[in-house]
Amino acid sequence: MKLYDFPGAPNPRRVRMFLAEKDVSVELVNVDLAGGEHRSAEFLKKNPSAKIPVLELDDGTCIAESVAICRYIEAEHPLPNLFGATAVELGLVEMGNRHIELELLSQIGISWVNGPIVARMAAGRFSQIPEAKVQSDERVRSYYARLNKELEATQYVAASRFSIADITALIAIDFASAMVDLKPEPELAALWRWHKLVSSRPSAQA
Ligand SMILES: N[C@@H](CCC(=O)N[C@@H](CS)C(=O)NCC(=O)O)C(=O)O
Incomplete structure (x- = not known):
């Protein structure tokens, strides 16, 4: 799995912190936001909204939106529970x-x-x-x-x-x-x- 990331950006940090709570490691790929890489044709195929974070699964499926990514991670790694148990x-x-x-x-x-x-x-x-x-x-x-x-x-x-x-x-x-x-x-x-x-x-x- 790869996480499209940028140091200092808040939403990717949200996902990195969630992953750390679950003790799950992923490959981090820096997207050059300052240089506009998130608006390139290649990146728009991963997220048409031109935003990071994006989680790319090993089969190429791309999930954007921090909460959507975190929900995927919680479903794969239920513990510790971070979305509520009851x-x-x-x-x-x-x-x-x-x-x-x-x-x-x-x-x-x-x-x-x-x-x-x-x-x-x-x-x-x-x-x-x-x-x-x-x-x-x-x-x-x-x-x-x-x-x-x-x-x-x-x-x-x-x-x-x-x-x-x-x-x-x-x-x-x-x-x-x-x-x-x-x-x-x-x-x-x-x-x-x-x-x-x-x-x-x-x-x-x-
Ligand atoms: N609702 C999205 C927001 C994502 C977002 O705004 N990402 C920022 C970085 S923190 C971004 O990619 N900004 C680039 C831009 O808007 O040009 C989420 O929760 O992931």
Whole structure:
């Protein structure tokens, strides 16, 4: 199996961390995002959406979308369970993961594409919208406050135990802190307690 990857990109890190939790190794293939390799005809055959990660199976089947890849891996390697084991856990983990994806990671993405690093990388290839970044920065900060409040009552993001929702939240916050100038405020104590706990897992180094 091969994972199409790029160091520093959050979604491939999500899959690498998931694989590390399952103790599964795959060959990593770097895709030159800065050079536009993901938009080449060859790569578009693997993922017409021109995004990484993509997991290519030994028979050539390509699975894109981080959660789809993680679901495939969980089906092949059920333990440790990371999507929920009971009906209620399945529901809570799915909800937690979708909230983080749809309300935090997507807003971080808007701040990123309208921010200074992409301005340099894209070099006029598309127009940025500075007002969109002002709004998404605010939404990210407000989600951090919400998450902090939730984590005052629970140890993990969903279902009272470690799950894919924690992985998604960690890769989102680490990317926002390192690349988008959106590090959570130091006074968000519960969020930082959770961050330390999840970052101490060996898989966080993946
Ligand atoms: N929903 C997709 C998002 C994938 C995604 O946005 N990947 C980024 C890297 S983290 C990418 O390939 N960006 C290249 C581009 O948009 O041009 C997933 O969960 O895998």
